[in-house]
């Protein structure tokens with residue numbers, strides 16, 4: 173079978189009991205740095221070496237969003253990531269090996285080669301494989317949240333999306349349905365100010381994505397998306413709101429896409445000074461400075477975290493490269509639960 | 516006296532499944548308080564409550580999407596499109612999301628989308644279409660088009676129990692026109708199995724949906740002329756029950772494929788292809804298709820009558836084939 177093959181993985185620097193501010197900071201750093209390292213290897217190395225084929229979309233500079241939001245989730249919550257949220261998979265316990273194998277189209281990838289790049293999901297870990305069509309998962313997240321309430325649980329869904337995705341009809345249909353149903357959905361926008369080559373002011377005429385919330389009767393707030401603590405606290409508020417039956421809650425995380433839209437895109441349409449400006453707001457460096465200032469970790473400890481991650485990633489890539497390609501004999505499997513006669 | 520209409524049969528099937536499984540629920544526009552545009556879910560709200568009969572905003576994409584999401588969490592949603600024509604607004608959710616989840620990441624999508632389809636009700640271009648072929652072309656979906664009350668009830672029950680996405684096209688013109696006596700005891704009808712609606716030896720008419728009754732009338736007329744016509748009711752248009760179709764054609768050596776959907780790209784082409792690929796040596800005549808012409812469904816009665824395939828058109832074509 174192509175998918176659902178949980179591989180146990182205990183992140184090295186992320187013991188869940190570390191929920192002091194220092195401990196949480198270390199977990200933030202671990203997941204943000206792991207996402208940066210993994211995506212960096214994919215885009216800057218494996219893609220250029222031709223080992224990763226097809227589209228590569230990374231979230232460099234936006235790591236605080238999936239990490240700050242992701243670490244508020246409970247195991248039974250269901251996550252609907254967008255395409256720049258790799259850390260959510262790690263937080264859900266997806267092994268870096270499975271991620272690299274996914275990008276390389278190997279049998280050991282999360283979808284077993286059925287789909288590529290960040291189009292991966294795992295029912296057992298309650299994280300959805302999005303489809304390419306942007307915002308299509310917003311109604312799905314709404315329905316999943318309605319079902320959680322139907323079953324009498326206090327679980328919630330988290331739906332992630334970019335600023336550009338809020339132009340799609342599905343976004344509006346899904347948000348509106350969630351709102352009238354008071355479905356427990358946390359809506360998290362990464363407003364990185366560009367959608368492919370299109371700047372925000374060509375995407376919408378209101379100033380903020382959060383301005384859209386009140387039109388649906390949904391409380392919405394704007395946070396600094398490069399401040400992982402701010403994202404974490406805002407998401408906590410949103411999750412509490414949703415969990416207590418008050419309906420959806422939207423958070424707009426202001427950030428910047430520090431790369432092109434995808435690996436093939438040099439982003440020459442983005443004014444260079446913006447990259448320089450936002451490089452100074454890098455969420456990882458910012459967290460590290462805070463950790464040092466507050467005495468949560470020393471420089472050497474931080475360096476150790478990075479070194480550990482590099483090793484983990486080296487090992488995961490080696491594993492993935494040794495993972496076999498999927499067997500063409502399996503091509504016809506799993507279109508249906510049971511294969512119909514004549515197909 | 517036959518008592519149960521096609522519409523009531525669907526209602527009974529739905530009702531029984533909701534009684535049987537607390538995880539089955541209905542979602543759609545105007546289905547709760549109003550009981551649905553055609554009243555299929557009349558009385559459901561009162562009996563099952565608003566948790567299980569959910570009125571939504573006018574958002575077909577969100578209805579299908581929400582059904583998919585609820586399916587992920589373990590429910591078995593039955594979504595209603597007010598008219599099959601509006602299913603286009605939820606097309607992406609159906610063909611890109613629902614149809615591909617299992618193949619991509621092993622996530623089953625146990626949803627049913629009910630959609631009143633078909634012409635003959637003066638509905639015009641946007642309330643008369645037969646969109647089954649759009650979906651039969653999408654791997655991962657199952658597409659049902661029941662013609663009888665018995666099958667409508669048995670198939671809606673099977674659809675709800677199925678772990679893959681099922682499109683259930685109800686023919687509007689049959690809702691109140693078709694009446695049958697249904698078994699007292701519970702039954703289901705298997706998905707993917709055609710039925711021999713009428714036995715015969717000289718010619719097979721392979722059809723589904725409302726055209727079953729045109730075929731039936733034609734077969735009666737031809738019987739008076741001494742011809743024995745077999746009618747295969749596909750019931751499920753995908754996955755296609757090739758075996759039953761081929762067995763019938765091997766017996767009769769002549770075949771007409773009849774549907775109300777327009778000709779080009781319709782299910783008929785697929786059926787004909789399979790017959791010529793797999794039963795060519797058994798044929799005594801070309802396999803012909805009878806379908807609506809390649810136009811939108813017109814509104815005005817004379818135009819709509821000219822558009823819809825009829826028993827007379829079938830009989831004429833059959834005579835030609837039988838003397839070929």
Ligand SMILES: Cc1ncc(C[n+]2csc(CCOP(=O)(O)OP(=O)(O)O)c2C)c(N)n1
Pocket residue numbers: 256304305306333334335336337338362364365366367368429
């Ligand atoms: C319906 C649809 N149209 C077009 C695309 C192609 N596409 C992929 S990502 C993207 C830009 C998305 O922008 P945004 O939602 O702001 O997310 P970001 O990439 O900035 O994180 C586009 C146009 C798509 N995936 N889906």
